[in-house]
Each structure stands twice: as C-alpha cells, then as structure tokens.
Amino acid sequence: xxxxxxxxxxxFFASYxxxxxxxxxxxxxxxxxxGSAGRREALTALGPFFLGNEVWLVAAVGILFGAFPLxxxxxxxxxxxxxxxxxxxxxxxTVGVQLRSRPDDERIRARWDRVVMIGSAxxxxxxGALLAALLQGVPLQADGHVAGVTHLATPFAAAAGLAMVALxxxxxxxxxxxxxxxxxxxxxxRTARRLxxxxxxxxxxxxxxxxxxxxxxxxxxxxxxxxxxxVLLVAALLAARAALTRRRPGWALVATGAALALPVVLxxxxxxxxxxxxxxxxxxxxxxxDAAASAPTLRLLGWVALPLLPALLGFQAMCWWVFRGRTxxxxxxxx
Amino acid sequence: MDTLLLARLQFATTTSIHFLFxxxxxxxxxxxxxxxxxxxxxxxxxxERLTRYWGQLYVINYVLGIATGIVxxxxxxxxxxxxxxxVGNVFGAPxxxxxxxAFFLESTFxxxxxxxxxxxxxGVHLALLWGVAITAYASAFWIMVANSWLQNPVGYEVRxxxxxxxxxxxxxxxxxxxxxxxHVVSAALLVGGMLMAAVSAGHLIRRTPDFALFRTSLRxxxxxxxxxxxxxxxxxxxxxxxxxxxxxxxxxxxxxxSQALIAEWTTRFGPGDYTPPVLASVGLGFMILIGFTxxxxxxxxxxxxxDWVIRLRFPLWLILLGLPLPFIAVILGWISREVxxxxxxxxxxxxxxxxxxxxxxxLMLTSLIGFSLLLGTLAxxxxxxxxxxxxxxxxDPALGRPPAPPSEPAHPEPALL
Numbered sequence: 001x002x003x004x005x006x007x008x009x010x011x012f013f014a015s016y017x018x019x020x021x022x023x024x025x026x027x028x029x030x031x032x033x034x035g036s037a038g039r040r041e042a043l044t045a046l047g048p049f050f051l052g053n054e055v056w057l058v059a060a061v062g063i064l065f066g067a068f069p070l071x072x073x074x075x076x077x078x079x080x081x082x083x084x085x086x087x088x089x090x091x092x093x094t095v096g097v098q099l100r101s102r103p104d105d106e107r108i109r110a111r112w113d114r115v116v117m118i119g120s121a122x123x124x125x126x127x128g129a130l131l132a133a134l135l136q137g138v139p140l141q142a143d144g145h146v147a148g149v150t151h152l153a154t155p156f157a158a159a160a161g162l163a164m165v166a167l168x169x170x171x172x173x174x175x176x177x178x179x180x181x182x183x184x185x186x187x188x189x190r191t192a193r194r195l196x197x198x199x200x201x202x203x204x205x206x207x208x209x210x211x212x213x214x215x216x217x218x219x220x221x222x223x224x225x226x227x228x229x230x231v232l233l234v235a236a237l238l239a240a241r242a243a244l245t246r247r248r249p250g251w252a253l254v255a256t257g258a259a260l261a262l263p264v265v266l267x268x269x270x271x272x273x274x275x276x277x278x279x280x281x282x283x284x285x286x287x288x289x290d291a292a293a294s295a296p297t298l299r300l301l302g303w304v305a306l307p308l309l310p311a312l313l314g315f316q317a318m319c320w321w322v323f324r325g326r327t328x329x330x331x332x333x334x335x
Numbered sequence: 336m337d338t339l340l341l342a343r344l345q346f347a348t349t350t351s352i353h354f355l356f357x358x359x360x361x362x363x364x365x366x367x368x369x370x371x372x373x374x375x376x377x378x379x380x381x382x383e384r385l386t387r388y389w390g391q392l393y394v395i396n397y398v399l400g401i402a403t404g405i406v407x408x409x410x411x412x413x414x415x416x417x418x419x420x421x422v423g424n425v426f427g428a429p430x431x432x433x434x435x436x437a438f439f440l441e442s443t444f445x446x447x448x449x450x451x452x453x454x455x456x457x458g459v460h461l462a463l464l465w466g467v468a469i470t471a472y473a474s475a476f477w478i479m480v481a482n483s484w485l486q487n488p489v490g491y492e493v494r495x496x497x498x499x500x501x502x503x504x505x506x507x508x509x510x511x512x513x514x515x516x517x518h519v520v521s522a523a524l525l526v527g528g529m530l531m532a533a534v535s536a537g538h539l540i541r542r543t544p545d546f547a548l549f550r551t552s553l554r555x556x557x558x559x560x561x562x563x564x565x566x567x568x569x570x571x572x573x574x575x576x577x578x579x580x581x582x583x584x585x586x587x588x589x590x591x592x593s594q595a596l597i598a599e600w601t602t603r604f605g606p607g608d609y610t611p612p613v614l615a616s617v618g619l620g621f622m623i624l625i626g627f628t629x630x631x632x633x634x635x636x637x638x639x640x641x642d643w644v645i646r647l648r649f650p651l652w653l654i655l656l657g658l659p660l661p662f663i664a665v666i667l668g669w670i671s672r673e674v675x676x677x678x679x680x681x682x683x684x685x686x687x688x689x690x691x692x693x694x695x696x697x698l699m700l701t702s703l704i705g706f707s708l709l710l711g712t713l714a715x716x717x718x719x720x721x722x723x724x725x726x727x728x729x730x731d732p733a734l735g736r737p738p739a740p741p742s743e744p745a746h747p748e749p750a751l752l
Contacts, residue, residue, distance in 0.1 A: 051446030054401075055439045061408050062438075066431020069423020073416025077692035080413055084702055087409050088709060091402045095713050098398040101733065102720045144420070145693045250751040293424045296500045304432050312435070315443050323450060330738045332450040 001302070002292040005067040006275075008305070010268050012063055014261040016056035017127065018171075020090075021260040022046070022253075023053050025172015027093055027120030028165070030113045032191065036106050038184070039113055043097065044333050045179035048323035050097055052316055057090065059312075066301050070144075071275055071291035078146025078276075079133050082157070086126025092119025101335045121165055128164025131267050132157040135210070135226070137219030140278035140286060151279065156213045159206035164263075166199040167233075171256040174240060178249035181326055189244055192252070196241040199259075203233050219277040220270050229266040233259055339691045341699040342414040348707045349410060350673070351666050352714050353403035358665050360400045361475060361520065362527020363393040364468045366555060375461045384548060388729035389531065392721060394449060399717045401442065403710055408434070414699070415680070417690035422498045422681050425491045429481040429506065437474035441467055452735035475523075476516060483512035486676055487581040488684045498684065510577040514570050515672070521566035522668070525629070526661045528563055532556030533658040534725045536651040545729050554639055557654070561632045568626055582682055584609060585675035586616045600683065608678065615675035622667035625660050 026046050030039050064072045076083050100112035139147040173192035177185045207230040210216045220226045240255035276286040374382030444466040451460050490505030491498040535553035583592040597609045638644035680690040
C-alpha cells in the first residue's frame with residue numbers, strides 16, 4: 001500500500017515535470033528574440049494544454065498531504081527557500097501566461113512575457129534543487145524536524161537546478177518543433193538541437209559535483225540506481241537529438257519527456273526505502289513506510305483514486321487529442 | 336515578532352485574497368452554465384454573446400483563484416508542518432480528495448472549454464462547462480469538509496499523540512459542515528449575482544450600445560442576488576445552533592458550556608487563554624449588518640417591472656455602489672469562523688502554536704512579505720484587468736472569437752511518426 005502510493009506520488013510529480021516542463025521551456029524560449037508575433041505563436045502552441053498541465057502539481061501535493069502527511073510537512077518546511085522559490089515561479093508563469101494577452105498594448109505584453117521567462121527559470125531551478133536536496137540528504141534530527149535551511153546551499157543543488165533549466169528548455173523547444181507551423185518548426189528545431197549539448201553539459205556538471213559530494217555519496221542507498229540516472233539522461237538527450245535530426249519531433253518529445261521524468265523516478269529509487277535521509281543522525285532518517293498515512297486513510301484514498309485515475313487520464317487524453325496537430329490559422333487563440 | 340504570529344498573518348492574507356477570487360468563480364460559473372445552456376437550447380445568439388462576455392470575466396478572475404490556491408496548498412506544508420504531522424492522517428484526506436476529484440478535472444475541463452469554441456461540438460462544449468461547474472462545487476464541498484474538521488474534529492482517535500482516521504462518514508455528517516457549506520455556496524451566488532448586476536448597471540448608466548444585453552444580465556444578476564441573500568441569511572442563522580453546540584467558545588467564553596469546556600481544556604492542556612480574540616465576534620456583527628443591508632435587494636425586484644430599475648437610474652447607482660459589500664461580508668465571515676477557532680488549529684485537539692513549522696522568524700517574515708506583495712500586486716493587477724474588460728463591453732471578447740479562415744487545409748499529422 002505504501003509503495004503503491006509512493007509510486008502514484010512519483011507518477012504525478014513526474015507527469016507534472018514532463019507536462020509543465022514544456023510550459024516552462026516555452027516560457028524560457030520566449031527570450032529567443034522572435035518578436036511579438038513569434039512569442040504569440042509559441043503561446044498559441046501551448047494554449048489548450050496549459051491549464052491541464054499544472055493540475056498535476058496540485059494533485060501531486062494533494063497526494064503528498066493525504067498519503068504522506070509527515071513527509072509533506074518536513075519536506076516543504078525543511079526545504080523552505082527552494083520550495084518557495086519554485087512556488088513563486090509557478091505563480092508567475094500561471095498568471096503571466098493567462099493574463100499576458102488581456103492588455104492590448106504590445107509593450108505591456110512584452111513585460112508579461114518577461115514575467116513568464118523569470119517564472120519559468122525560477123520554477124525549473126527550484127524543482128531541480130529540491131530533487132538535489134533529497135539526493136544529498138537533509139539534517140533531519142531525532143525530534144523529526146529538519147534543522148535550518150542552510151543545508152540547501154550546496155554546489156550540487158545549484159548544478160541540479162541549472163540542469164533542470166536546461167532540460168526544460170530542450171523539452172520546450174522540442175514541443176514547439178512538434179506544434180508550430182512547418183516553417184517556424186524548422187527554426188525552433190535547430191534551436192532544440194543546439195540546446196541538447198548545453199543540457200548534456202549541465203547534466204555532466206551536476207553528475208561530477210554530485211559524485212564529489214560526500215553528502216550525496218552517503219545519502220544514496222543504491223549507488224547503482226544513482227549512477228544510472230545520468231547515464232539514462234544522456235541517452236535520452238542523445239535520442240532526442242537523433243530524432244530531431246531525422247525530423248521525428250514526436251519521438252524527440254518522448255525522449256525529452258523521459259529526461260524530465262527520470263530524475264523523479266530514479267531519485268525515489270536511489271533513496272528507497274528512505275525518502276528523507278538524515279545527514280546528521282542515521283537513526284532519524286525517514287522511511288517511506290513511516291512517512292505514509294495510517295492504513296485507514298490510505299485505504300479510503302485508494303477507493304477514491306482507483307475509479308478516478310482512468311477518468312483523470314481519460315480527460316487529459318481527450319484534451320491532447322482534441323488539440324493535436326500543428327497550429328495554423330484555425331488554431332484557437334486565447335492567451 | 337514570533338514565527339507563530341507571522342504564519343497566522345500569512346494564512347489570513349493568502350486565504351482572504353484567495354477567497355475574494357474563488358467566491359466570484361463559484362458564483363459566475365453557475366450563471367454561465369445557465370446562459371450557455373440557454374444558448375444551446377434556444378439557439379438565440381444573445382445567449383452566446385452573454386456567455387462570451389461573462390465567460391471572459393470569469394476566466395480572468397479564475398487566474399488568481401488558481402494562483403492563490405496553489406500558494407494555499409503549499410502553505411500547509413511550508414508554514415504548518417505540525418498540522419500534517421499530528422492530524423494529517425485525517426485532515427489530509429479531504430484535501431487530497433479535493434485536488435484529485437475536483438480541482439484536477441475543473442482545470443482540465445476549463446482549458447478545453449476556453450479553447451474549444453468553434454472546435455468542439457456545441458453539446459460537448461456545454462458539457463465541459465457543466466463539468467467545470469460541478470467540479471467547482473465539489474471543490475468547495477471538500478474544502479469545507481476539511482475546514483469543518485478543523486472547527487469540530489470528528490471521526491478520529493489519538494494514538495501516540497497522532498490522530499488516526501476511524502470514521503470518514505463522520506467527517507461528512509459533521510454538524511459544522513452542512514449549514515456552513517450552504518452558507519458559503521449561497522454567498523458565492525450572491526457575489527456572482529451582485530457582480531453581474533453591478534457591471535450591467537455600470538453599462539446602463541453610461542448608456543453603452545448593448546442595452547438589451549445588459550438589461551438581461553442586470554435582471555439575472557438581481558434575481559440571483561435576491562434569492563441568494565435570503566439563502567445566505569437562512570444558512571447563516573441556521574449555523575448558530577450547531578456552532579454553539581460544538582464550539583461554545585467561538586463568540587466569547589462567558590456561557591456555562593464554554594466555562595465547562597475551558598475548565599476541561601485547562602486540566603488536559605494546562606492553564607492558558609482559551610477564549611478567541613474579540614475580532615471573531617466583531618467580524619460576525621458587521622457581517623450580519625451587511626447581510627441585512629443586502630436584503631434590500633428584494634426592494635429592487637418590483638422595479639424590474641417595465642424596467643423602472645433602469646428608467647429611475649438611482650437604483651443602478653445603488654447597485655453599483657453596493658458591489659463591495661458582499662466582498663467585505665465574505666471576508667468578515669471567514670474572519671469570524673477562523674479567528675473564532677483560536678487558540679486551536681483543530682478545535683480542542685491541536686493548539687495553533689504546536690502546528691506552526693519550526694522555521695526561523697526572519698525566514699517566515701521574508702515569506703510573509705514576499706508572498707503578500709506578490710499576491711497583492713497580482714490581485715490588484717487582475718482587478719484592474721477585470722474592470723477594463725467589464726467596461727469595454729460585449730462587442731468582441733477574445734474568448735470564443737471565431738478563428739481566421741484557414742490558410743491551408745487542416746490535416747493533423749500523426750505525432751509519433
């Protein structure tokens with residue numbers, strides 16, 4: 001039961017990073033100097049999916065609260081600055097994207113677009129750093145609380161945050177390659193291919209910093225899984241580049257999406273059976289089973305979630321199906 | 336300043352801003368469902384124009400509802416980790432259900448509704464709006480289940496200092512839930528009706544071109560507001576019984592029942608100040624005053640006959656100037672409900688000071704200032720945009736605008752090729 005809920009939590013958070021990841025990627029790419037028409041085009045490509053993407057985050061935190069209440073409190077409060085930073089980013093993106101087209105003045109729209117860019121960068125940095133915080137362990141004490149927040153300020157957290165920014169940028173560019181009209185897609189496809197080496201560099205940097213960090217080495221319970229993470233990330237990025245070169249943007253998006261889901265899955269697996277590993281007191285480390293809600297709660301939530309999951313996935317799939325294909329003159333425009 | 340006070344201030348600020356938006360969301364979506372259903376059934380283009388105009392205001396308002404809602408959700412973990420530690424097994428369940436059953440689908444449906452004009456069949460498009468409305472009500476219900484549990488914890492047992500769920504049904508039959516849910520939902524309808532009436536009144540005062548359109552929405556708004564204010568009053572007064580029974584200290588600690596309860600708490604938790612701040616009673620008093628004032632909406636209904644409400648003009652001004660009142664009242668109502676629960680986060684079970692996260696005061700202060708400034712700025716920006724779009728009229732809202740003619744035939748190519 002604990003494992004099933006832990007997997008479901010991972011599924012929702014990974015789906016959030018994959019889906020909202022291209023929102024943030026498109027947000028970052030608003031900076032690529034394509035003028036107001038180009039930015040309009042990018043946001044039109046994103047439009048119909050935007051609201052359905054960030055709901056995965058809200059649901060993930062809902063599952064975190066309902067099924068892992070102890071983890072919810074200690075993780076969010078214990079990593080306060082990075083969670084708050086990511087949260088500010090999420091808010092800026094959500095408001096910026098939805099309101100940017102409401103004023104008519106192009107200068108105000110351009111200002112909103114900058115808000116979206118900053119928000120996208122903050123969100124990616126924050127979630128990357130949060131995953132790094134899990135992997136490098138937290139100073140969890142015997143009383144069950146995380147001591148202070150200075151444990152977050154490490155080169156590894158910064159490198160992982162940067163890697164996440166690069167990954168969402170590649171992912172966003174790939175998404176645009178799949179969605180934009182043929183001419184615009186060719187241009188952004190080149191951008192995507194050029195971003196792959198950048199992402200590879202940041203992943204390599206995070207890997208080296210992580211391997212050098214004693215905290216990461218101590219916290220990781222399954223080193224083989226942890227080493228697999230950068231290997232698979234590199235493989236996914238290379239596969240994306242190959243698919244882009246062969247003009248297969250759909251497969252490229254699958255590959256970049258995998259690159260965003262992998263960190264969640266493998267960080268969870270590398271720490272198992274723990275979810276928060278203490279850097280100060282090994283006995284204080286929090287196991288997944290101890291972080292989970294008690295059995296009656298999980299049973300209740302199970303009965304709710306079981307029939308619901310097909311509906312949630314079905315309606316999301318309906319959204320992707322209805323608005324599939326490249327954008328053209330008939331694409332619905334709202335934000 | 337200590338961490339506890341800062342965390343409470345942040346909760347009050349975020350929740351207040353959040354509620355100002357969700358109350359409009361819930362009220363307007365109900366009226367929109369009526370308008371779009373009328374359009375699909377009658378085919379009268381007037382209803383389509385009304386749906387697009389009010390739909391656009393609804394969608395602009397929705398933005399801040401989500402943004403502040405996400406902050407609310409994270410805030411439980413960031414600022415109130417004790418809440419999840421001690422009572423998360425019970426309190427977390429309705430919140431988790433809310434995100435999965437309600438919000439997830441609400442937002443997914445809304446995205447398809449916004450972009451589905453001229454692309455989906457009329458019936459599917461209408462069904463999506465019904466989906467948005469039903470899930471919005473479900474969302475309000477589950478949030479009220481969670482909040483009512485904090486007011487009156489039921490269906491749990493404490494083992495090793497931690498509450499465990501024993502009877503989920505008790506959460507749904509909580510005496511502090513039923514009437515309060517009715518009260519909140521009718522308040523949302525009141526706000527939706529008043530907003531619709533006031534914006535329409537503004538157009539009728541300025542004699543903008545769309546007379547027929549705004550005449551219709553003025554009438555819908557006024558009738559909704561009148562029915563809703565009566566329900567608000569009914570559900571409001573009906574709460575005194577259950578609240579007095581389960582939370583005797585809520586509006587002062589002088590009665591024999593509150594004295595007995597305070598004596599019991601003193602034995603169990605040690606001596607302390609167990610009476611809530613007087614703000615709870617003050618909020619309640621002013622809210623009731625506003626509630627009675629708004630009851631005067633009924634006096635305007637006879638003036639709908641032969642459009643006297645428009646021809647006399649001064650009633651339009653009254654409606655326009657009365658718009659802030661329901662918003663003030665809903666905030667006062669929440670202050671009364673939440674402050675009246677102090678010094679408990681879960682009444683008689685978990686003291687507020689035990690629920691606050693063990694983070695430093697400077698960090699909490701930074702968070703309070705940062706998020707308040709951010710959400711405050713965004714809220715004001717949102718209201719300015721709402722006012723501008725309301726003022727601009729129904730000539731050509733961006734929502735539901737027909738697409739340009741196709742430049743090339745649309746053949747979606749398969750993505751995975």
